[in-house]
Amino acid sequence: MVRVQRKKISLPERVEKHISHETPRIGISQCLLGDEVRYDGGHKRDVFLTDVLAPFVEWIPVCPEVEAGLGTPREAMHLVGDPDAPRLLTIRTKVDHTATLQDFSQRRVKELRECDLDGYIFKKNSPSCGIHRVKIYSVKGHPGKQGIGIFSAAMQKAFPLLPFEEEGRLNDAPIRENFIVRIFCYRRWKNKIQGQRITRGMIVDFHARHKYLLLTHSRSHYHDLGQLVAKAGDYTPRDLANHYGTLFMDALKSKATVRKHVNVLQHLVGHFSKQLSSIERAELQETIQDYHQNFAPLAVPLTLIKHYVRILAVPYLLEQVYLNPHPKELVLRHHV
Numbered sequence: 576m577v578r579v580q581r582k583k584i585s586l587p588e589r590v591e592k593h594i595s596h597e598t599p600r601i602g603i604s605q606c607l608l609g610d611e612v613r614y615d616g617g618h619k620r621d622v623f624l625t626d627v628l629a630p631f632v633e634w635i636p637v638c639p640e641v642e643a644g645l646g647t648p649r650e651a652m653h654l655v656g657d658p659d660a661p662r663l664l665t666i667r668t669k670v671d672h673t674a675t676l677q678d679f680s681q682r683r684v685k686e687l688r689e690c691d692l693d694g695y696i697f698k699k700n701s702p703s704c705g706i707h708r709v710k711i712y713s714v715k716g717h718p719g720k721q722g723i724g725i726f727s728a729a730m731q732k733a734f735p736l737l738p739f740e741e742e743g744r745l746n747d748a749p750i751r752e753n754f755i756v757r758i759f760c761y762r763r764w765k766n767k768i769q770g771q772r773i774t775r776g777m778i779v780d781f782h783a784r785h786k787y788l789l790l791t792h793s794r795s796h797y798h799d800l801g802q803l804v805a806k807a808g809d810y811t812p813r814d815l816a817n818h819y820g821t822l823f824m825d826a827l828k829s830k831a832t833v834r835k836h837v838n839v840l841q842h843l844v845g846h847f848s849k850q851l852s853s854i855e856r857a858e859l860q861e862t863i864q865d866y867h868q869n870f871a872p873l874a875v876p877l878t879l880i881k882h883y884v885r886i887l888a889v890p891y892l893l894e895q896v897y898l899n900p901h902p903k904e905l906v907l908r909h910h911v
C-alpha cells in the first residue's frame with residue numbers, strides 16, 4: 576500500500592484548537608482535509624471544513640480506497656450494474672474492487688465504533704464515499720440510476736443515529752446549520768448519559784433545556800418526547816435513555832424553517848414581554864417580522880432576545896440551548 580503523508584492543516588490564528596469532552600468527533604473523507612489521497616494524487620480540500628469548522632471539531636479522517644490498499648495514484652473507478660447491489664469497477668481496465676472495499680468497510684466500521692463519532696462528512700459523487708446521487712453506470716458505460724458509495728452505505732447501515740452530510744450540501748446555509756446543530760446535540764446527549772449513572776431526572780432536565788431547539792425542528796417529535804418523559808417512571812433509566820436518544824436525534828433530522836423559528840421567537844418573547852416598554856416590544860416585533868420576510872438574518876431578533884434574557888435574568892430561557900446551540904464563531908445564523 577502506498578503510504579500517504581498527512582499535510583499539516585493551518586488553523587486561523589484567532590482560534591486555537593482546543594479539544595474537550597464537548598468537542599464533536601467527526602469522521603471525514605480524508606481528501607476533504609487537503610490530503611493527497613485521490614485517484615489522481617490530488618485532494619479536494621474544503622476551506623469551510625479546514626479553516627472554519629476545524630477548530631471546533633476533532634477529525635477522524637478515513638480514505639477507504641487508500642486504506643483498503645488501492646494506493647495513490649490509482650485508476651479511477653465508478654459504480655456499475657444493479658442500483659441495489661452495484662459493483663465498484665475501474666473505468667478503463669474493468670477490475671472489480673467491490674469485495675475489497677466491502678471487506679475493508681466491515682473492518683473499518685468496527686474500528687469506528689470505538690471512536691464514538693458524532694457525525695460524518697463525506698465527499699460527494701465518490702463511488703466509495705458519496706451518500707447522495709452517486710452515478711451508477713450500465714455495463715456499456717451509460718449513466719443510469721443513482722445510488723450511494725460502498726463505504727458510506729456500510730456506515731449508514733451501522734450508525735443509524737449518526738448525522739451524515741456531504742461537503743457540497745454544506746454550502747447550503749440551512750443544511751449547514753442543521754448538520755452543525757445535530758453534531759453538537761449528539762455530543763451533548765452522549766455527554767449526558769455516558770460514563771455515569773443515568774437517572775430519569777437527567778433526561779427530564781435535558782429535555783427541558785432543548786425545548787425550543789426541538790420546536791424549531793419538529794413539533795410532533797417534541798410532543799412525543801414530552802409524552803415519553805412524562806411516563807419516565809414506566810421505564811428503567813437505561814431504556815428511557817435509549818428511547819429518548821433515538822427519538823431526539825430523529826427529531827433533529829427535520830429541518831428548522833423560518834416559520835418554525837418565528838413561532839419559537841414569539842414564544843421566547845412571551846416569557847418577558849410584560850417587562851418591556853411598548854417601544855421595546857414594538858422594536859422586538861419589528862426585528863422578528865424582518866426575519867420572517869427575509870429582510871434580516873435570524874441573528875438579529877435573537878441578539879435582541881438574548882440581550883433581554885440576560886438583563887431581565889429570565890432563568891428558564893437562560894438555560895435554553897436554542898439561544899446558543901453551537902459556537903458563535905461559526906456565524907451560522909447570519910444568512911437571509
Ligand code: SF4
Pocket residue numbers: 604605606607612613614637638639640641698701703704
Ligand atoms: S472520496 Fe473517499 S475514497 Fe475518494 S479520495 Fe476522498 S476519501 Fe478517498
